Amino acid sequence: MNLGLYVITASIPELGRDHYDVAAAAVEGGATAIQLRVKRRSMGEVLKIATRIHELTQEAGIPLIINDHVGIAMASKAEGLHVGQDDMPVPAALRMIGRGRIVGKSVSNHTEALKAVQEGATYVGVGAVYATAIKPDQLPTGPQRIAKIRALSNIPIIAIGGVDAGNLGECVEAGANGVAVLSAVAMADDMVAATTDLRRALDDARSSLVVEAGAKKAG
Numbered sequence: 001m002n003l004g005l006y007v008i009t010a011s012i013p014e015l016g017r018d019h020y021d022v023a024a025a026a027v028e029g030g031a032t033a034i035q036l037r038v039k040r041r042s043m044g045e046v047l048k049i050a051t052r053i054h055e056l057t058q059e060a061g062i063p064l065i066i067n068d069h070v071g072i073a074m075a076s077k078a079e080g081l082h083v084g085q086d087d088m089p090v091p092a093a094l095r096m097i098g099r100g101r102i103v104g105k106s107v108s109n110h111t112e113a114l115k116a117v118q119e120g121a122t123y124v125g126v127g128a129v130y131a132t133a134i135k136p137d138q139l140p141t142g143p144q145r146i147a148k149i150r151a152l153s154n155i156p157i158i159a160i161g162g163v164d165a166g167n168l169g170e171c172v173e174a175g176a177n178g179v180a181v182l183s184a185v186a187m188a189d190d191m192v193a194a195t196t197d198l199r200r201a202l203d204d205a206r207s208s209l210v211v212e213a214g215a216k217k218a219g
Contacts, residue, residue, distance in 0.1 A: 001122065001123075001156065002033075003063070003156065003177065004032035004178040004179075004199075004202060005033070005178065005181070005199050006031070006065075006158055007034055008034075008035045008067075008181065008186075009026075009034065009035065009053070010022055010182055010183075010186040011038075012187065019038060019049050020053055022185060022186045023036070023056055023057070024056055025185065025191030025195060026191065027056050027062070028192045029191065029193070029195025029196045029198075030195055030196055030199035031062065031199070032062050033062055033065060033178075034056075034062065035064075035066070035067055036049065036050050036053055036067060037067035037182075043069070046072050047076060050076035054077065063078075063079035063080055064079055065078065065079065065080040065081065065104065066078045066082070068081075068083065069081075070088055070093055070096050070097060073101075079102055080102025080103060080104065081093050081097055081102070081104075082106070082125065083103065083106070085105075085107075085112065089119065090105055090120055090121045091119055094120055102123070103121055104122055104124065104125055104158070105119070105121045105123075106124075106127070106160075107125065107149070108128075108138075108145070109141075110149050110152055112124075113153065113155070114152060117153050123155060123156035124149070124157055125158045126145060126146050126157050126160065126176070127141065128140050128141065128160065129142065129143060129159045129160065129161045129163060130142075131161075132161045132162040132183070134161075134182060138161070140161065143170045143171055143176075146171060146174040146176050149175070151175075156177040156178070157177050157178075158178045159176040159178070159179045159180065163180065163181050164181070164184045165184070165194075165198050168201055168205060172202070172206060178202070179202060185198070
């Protein structure tokens with residue numbers, strides 16, 4: 001499973017963008033996973049959006065993950081579901097969508113992370129790593145929280161919250177397997193170019209870790 005560059009969709013009416021537009025640009029730019037995160041719309045509307053986006057992601061060979069709505073994940077045949085601390089428990093989600101599917105969980109500390117591991121989560125989304133306008137009331141944990149969780153478990157970690165091309169290297173160095181972004185793509189002047197830059201920065205950060213590990217081993 002390579003969630004690597006994990007782009008979360010958004011509706012930005014002032015920029016003339018909706019979830020499909022963000023997903024399409026992200027896929028074109030090299031995203032390796034898409035999360036559909038829709039608030040305040042009817043389930044019928046959300047299913048239509050999910051179905052359209054799933055056609056894109058299937059063609060690209062990358063997973064579509066639905067935020068919160070297990071029914072939408074099942075109906076759209078999406079590859080996964082993401083839940084928060086106050087949403088459906090991971091075991092229940094796995095029973096509903098099937099154990100071969102992805103179920104990720106948001107965590108902000110090592111206790112929550114260990115619980116997610118015990119529940120059988122596929123990955124944990126750790127954050128907010130940096131300050132973010134999406135959740136201004138959430139205090140940033142910093143990359144050091146990723147390092148603490150990585151020391152406790154080998155579960156895939158996705159860094160989320162204020163992540164951009166300039167700071168994602170710190171997240172990878174701390175132990176993140178991938179990064180989740182919203183504003184860095186959805187609010188960019190050129191969403192395709194922004195995604196491409198993020199993918200390049202992520203690939204470079206991963207390559208640097210491999211080179212560093214090789215040098216340590218040789219030394």
